Every structure is written in C-alpha cells, then in structure tokens.
Amino acid sequence: MQLHSTVENDVMVVIVAEARIDAAVAIKFKDTMREVTRDGPDRIVLDMSKVEFVDSSGLGAIVAAMKLLPKGRVLELASLTPTVDKVFRLTRMNSVFPIHADMQEALSNRAA
C-alpha cells in the first residue's frame, strides 16, 4: 500500500498511489494511514486522484482511518474519480467527509 505524505501550508497531503482501495488491501490501507498520520498538522487531505475504485471494505477502511485520528484532527478528501464519487454518494458518506474537487481547492480552503 503506497501512501505518500507531504506537509504544505500546515496541511498534511496524503497521496494514495494505488488504483484500488478494495477488500484485498483495506486492512493495509488502514494500518498504513495510522502510521502516516501519527504526527503532523490537524488537517489531513487524502488525494484520491489515482484511485479508480473503492469498494465497501475500502470505504470502511477510510472511515476507520478517520476514527483513529486524535480528537481535533480532521480527514478530508480531494479529487474523487467518477466511480469513487458514486460510491460516496450512494452511501451518503459524502455528507461525512469534507470533499474537495481538487487539491488546489483543498489547499486554498483552510476553513473547509
């Protein structure tokens, strides 16, 4: 599970460098997110632009990753591809996460 993190303007950007977050990798995703987000800024933006597919296990793992964050830190999503966007809409999880159209919007919108 390849997650690449950087800090820009006091925002942690985590790029998911995988085509799928599915049942085969959901647990690895959750564990790697825990490692990557152990320290750092309160705002974490997950760059989903390379992720073509998320299934219910992957969705559960993203929720789990948010729950692992200490209180006060927030997980946001950016650049959902069409199928991933559809999964978030169908399950109404788009109402749970702040979702940005792209990274530019995410980084310019400090109060998201």
Added chain:
Amino acid sequence: MQDQCLHFPGDELAVRHALRNLKDRIAPYLDGAEETATTEIVLAEVLNNIVEHAYAGSGDGWIELRFGLVQDGINFDIFDSGVPMPDGKPPVPEISALDVDIQDLPEGGFGWFMIHDLTKGLRYERADGRNHLSFRLVLGKHLYAN
C-alpha cells in the same frame, strides 16, 4: 452478446482479476462510464461477500458468474458452494445515522445497501449445496436500440 460464464477461485485477488475480465467483456454493451461504474460496484460487492462470508476468507472454493443481455438490462447469476446466507435471504442493512459522533460512524453495511440500491429482481436460493444469487442491472446500449 451470447450468455457468458466466468469461473474463478473465491479469493480476493481472483475476484479483482475476474472484475477486470468482466469489465473487458461487458464494456462494448454498456453506455458509458456511469454504467461501467454501476456494474463494477455491484459485482465487486457481491463477489467480495462470497469471499468474506460464504467462503469465510478461506480462499477455498469456486465462484461461477454468468451474465447475459435481457430485454430490460443485463442479467447476472452467481453461484458458490460456501455456507448459506443467514436466514436464507440477502441481508437488507440500513445505513445507520451519519449525523453522529465520528467514533460512532458505521464502518460496514455499505455493500448490501449499494447492491439493493443498484439492482432489480434480487433473488437468492440455496439448491444442491450451492448458493445462487441473481439480479438485473437496468443498463446497456440495447435498452435504447429501438
């Protein structure tokens, strides 16, 4: 499209491969990315449920996936030899309230919710020691042919 059949082992990586194979075969009959997304979402959830529950993650068992065009969409029949569904029917989960504390958010139940939402004619039967799930997706270029 003639009726098609895929056979593959009931493990997660074989399911990934089967989904890619299914998409390649079915893509010419679908009308755009939205229909492809619907197909992949539903089939991924159904097949992963078999891996995780019917075969309980053992990776020990086979899945048979049949599909073909019908008048009002594409019909799917999926067979496995794992344990039967609880209560002899597909679960109908509600997604619990989302306006709750972060720690109380659901991490599961999304799969069957999407399956029920996106399919028509969802049926389950247990016969000859096999599970048989069938449903239609109301999509395909042929719906607009006339």
